[in-house]
Amino acid sequence: MPLPATALYAALLAGLFLVLSIRVVRQRRRYHVALGAPHRLVERAVRAHGNCAEYVPLGLVLLGLLEGMGLPAWGVHALGTAFLAGRVLHAWGISQEPEVLRWRTLGMGLTFAVLGAGAAALLGLVLAHALG
Template identity: 35%
Template sequence: MAASATIALYTGLNVLIIFALVWQVIAHRRREKITLGDGGFPPLIRAIRTHANATEVAPIALIGLIAMAMANAPLWAIHAGGLSLTLGRALHAYGLSRVEGASFGRMVGMVLSLVALLWIGIVCIWVAF
């Protein structure tokens, strides 16, 4: 698999994760007839926060993966960052959207996401030199 196809794979998967999170917010809004804000409705608050967290982390990591590919990083390094990011985002979204407070998915998902960010940042700097 070429680097560009690898980037497309992880971008596509993360876009679908974010799509599912947007859909979850829309479903809560329609069901509860809340058009603006969260209405103090805890499931909607959690859905909004889950979506926001994904959009805070995924875009910069995906930009980093693109930079890695443009700088000819090894394919295994791109996969390591992309897989950690994608698995982390999926687990975190599942954990945060289903359980109030701490959960396995939320904890492991955040760790994997942070590992991905750290890995992608280090590899970007490494391949720049």
């Protein structure tokens, strides 16, 4: 079964991941760092990229399962938009020197809200399906 909403957010988040990957490569070249993150700007780029890699797969799996279980398109798009915004805001906040903590915090807050709301919605859909 096609999952067009999930596919949209997967494409957009893959774009974000690519941008963050390129930033890591550029910072490593700029500061001549092949491995590790001994320079603070390299470390910030690495962590923005790593954090994206840590949260995006679970978020996309959750969106895909919600869409596949029949969550209305508006719900999938609301969660997908909030998740994408959270990931962008977090990456922006953590990448800045000095760090912009409010954007990093807002980004993680949106990410956690989507994961929590999505998990609750998915559990509700699974229970409704099992009992229905």
